[in-house]
Amino acid sequence: MSEYAKxxxxxxxxxxPFWEAARRHELSIQxxxxxxxxxxxxxxxCPNCFSNQLNWxxxxxxxxxxxxxxxxxAASRSFADQPYVLAIVELDERVRMxxxxxxxxxxxxxxxxxxVYFDDVTPEHTLVKFKPLAG
Amino acid sequence: xxxxxxxxxxxxGELKPSKEPPPEATALGMMADAAAEAIADAGLEKNDIxxxxxxxxxxxxxxxxxxxxxxxxxxxxxxxxxxxxxxxxPTGMVWRAAASIQAGMCNAxxxxxxxxxxxxxxxxxxxxxxxxxxxxxxxxxxxxxxxxIANRHIYEYGTTPAQMAKVAVxxxxxxxxNPLATFNDRPLTIDDxxxxxxxxxxxxxxxxxxxxxxxxxxxxxxxxxxxRAKHPPVWLLGAGEYSNHATITYAPSLTDSPVxxxxxxxxxxxxxxxxxxxxVCPYDCYTITVIVTLEDAGFCKKGQGGPFVAEHDxxxxxxxxxxxxxxxxxxxxxxxxxxxxHATEAARQLMGRxxxxxxxxxxxxxxxGNGGIMSEQASxxxxxxx
Numbered sequence: 055m056s057e058y059a060k061x062x063x064x065x066x067x068x069x070x071p072f073w074e075a076a077r078r079h080e081l082s083i084q085x086x087x088x089x090x091x092x093x094x095x096x097x098x099x100c101p102n103c104f105s106n107q108l109n110w111x112x113x114x115x116x117x118x119x120x121x122x123x124x125x126x127x128a129a130s131r132s133f134a135d136q137p138y139v140l141a142i143v144e145l146d147e148r149v150r151m152x153x154x155x156x157x158x159x160x161x162x163x164x165x166x167x168x169x170v171y172f173d174d175v176t177p178e179h180t181l182v183k184f185k186p187l188a189g
Numbered sequence: 190x191x192x193x194x195x196x197x198x199x200x201x202g203e204l205k206p207s208k209e210p211p212p213e214a215t216a217l218g219m220m221a222d223a224a225a226e227a228i229a230d231a232g233l234e235k236n237d238i239x240x241x242x243x244x245x246x247x248x249x250x251x252x253x254x255x256x257x258x259x260x261x262x263x264x265x266x267x268x269x270x271x272x273x274x275x276x277x278x279p280t281g282m283v284w285r286a287a288a289s290i291q292a293g294m295c296n297a298x299x300x301x302x303x304x305x306x307x308x309x310x311x312x313x314x315x316x317x318x319x320x321x322x323x324x325x326x327x328x329x330x331x332x333x334x335x336x337x338i339a340n341r342h343i344y345e346y347g348t349t350p351a352q353m354a355k356v357a358v359x360x361x362x363x364x365x366x367n368p369l370a371t372f373n374d375r376p377l378t379i380d381d382x383x384x385x386x387x388x389x390x391x392x393x394x395x396x397x398x399x400x401x402x403x404x405x406x407x408x409x410x411x412x413x414x415x416x417r418a419k420h421p422p423v424w425l426l427g428a429g430e431y432s433n434h435a436t437i438t439y440a441p442s443l444t445d446s447p448v449x450x451x452x453x454x455x456x457x458x459x460x461x462x463x464x465x466x467x468x469v470c471p472y473d474c475y476t477i478t479v480i481v482t483l484e485d486a487g488f489c490k491k492g493q494g495g496p497f498v499a500e501h502d503x504x505x506x507x508x509x510x511x512x513x514x515x516x517x518x519x520x521x522x523x524x525x526x527x528x529x530x531h532a533t534e535a536a537r538q539l540m541g542r543x544x545x546x547x548x549x550x551x552x553x554x555x556x557x558g559n560g561g562i563m564s565e566q567a568s569x570x571x572x573x574x575x
Contacts, residue, residue, distance in 0.1 A: 063321045121344070124390040125327060152328045
């Protein structure tokens with residue numbers, strides 16, 4: 055029995071809806087009611103037009119790998135157990151997220167299509183990761 | 190209103206970085222040693238210093254930092270502040286010092302950095318949003334972000350691992366002539382770099398800075414003081430600063446960096462052309478950093494940084510002298526003092542004190558400081574007159 059030792063997100067009043075949606079295996083991100091921009095990570099005000107009229111919107115969870123790296127020597131011991139794919143995924147909604155690609159590192163390429171994968175790392179925490187889109 | 194000629198670097202102090210610091214060394218002591226050297230180099234006394242800009246040492250963090258540094262050194266400044274723009278802190282200090290002098294707040298500013306390298310687990314970033322949205326996925330430390338920049342650069346422009354490695358190879362040639370450099374005992378080949386251990390794809394061990402202990406300082410002074418200095422003054426001719434993100438994921442682009450605006454502003458203020466620049470000291474935490482910086486600073490076209498470094502000799506004797514001290518990649522990175530090494534080397538060269546690695550007739554230098562993951566950029570153009 056090994057405890058999950060990696061850092062876990064501590065939701066804030068601003069971000070709680072994002073993590074609660076992830077627990078339900080839904081990808082929900084903010085959208086500005088004024089300028090219509092999608093927003094990630096969750097904010098108090100739209101970083102584009104500074105409006106505070108932000109709504110939550112469920113999105114497809116489809117996107118592409120904007121860039122990635124295979125971390126072979128991690129800066130933190132909690133990630134040192136094995137190489138992992140750290141990536142920036144650009145969603146179809148044109149926002150970028152830091153995430154992991156759950157795949158064999160040698161199969162990951164910049165530009166490849168991916169779909170969201172919800173990783174229930176503890177009973178209380180679900181991380182938003184991605185997997186290569188089949189086909 | 191412009192900072193052109195508002196002040197000059199008149200003294201430099203730099204400790205030899207060490208992988209293992211002496212057991213009695215402290216971060217504040219490193220700063221004091223570098224400061225003493227810089228003040229003496231300027232031909233001033235400690236009591237002549239009336240402005241203080243410092244960076245915070247990771248090994249000894251705290252509040253009220255500038256007053257604490259001043260108190261340790263016995264300095265009573267008329268202007269004091271902590272600059273906190275990561276690796277861009279030292280170049281950011283130089284123009285802030287000049288601006289304070291121009292505003293009449295002070296006349297001789299000590300810009301000081303120093304740190305002890307404490308080995309151990311690197312803690313996740315301290316700001317809450319980074320703890321929440323980066324650390325859980327392992328986006329911890331700087332390596333990952335630069336690796337993702339490199340992979341995107343390779344994807345967009347076809348940059349090759351050998352081109353990136355060339356930066357480390359040429360800078361090592363420079364380090365061989367620098368007694369202060371940490372890695373100056375043997376040359377490197379491109380194969381050495383590419384055969385070194387892969388740390389974060391596509392970056393190999395020899396493409397990544399090595400954390401050290403050390404300290405560095407410069408004294409920036411008013412024109413009146415500069416004209417009486419021991420060494421030829423190194424005038425600030427242009428400066429520019431820009432930031433458009435903290436975490437690279439949320440930058441507008443991974444490959445088009447804030448250097449473009451920072452360097453553009455510096456060149457505009459200086460009123461000089463790229464072809465007039467005799468040497469460049471771009472912040473080099475990784476090989477890819479140099480390539481992106483040279484592109485965005487306008488020394489080559491966007492995307493052509495790889496072929497540019499491959500085709501030019503970046504050594505002190507070459508056609509494009511770059512980081513003639515070895516860069517941090519060979520000099521070592523003593524915390525924020527790593528970023529000061531680019532400013533001290535440019536000043537040293539322009540003062541004609543480059544020794545065996547002196548660039549002949551060096552009169553104009555471009556220096557860039559880079560913080561975070563290409564997050565904060567502070568560019569300087571420095572000139573030797575007369």
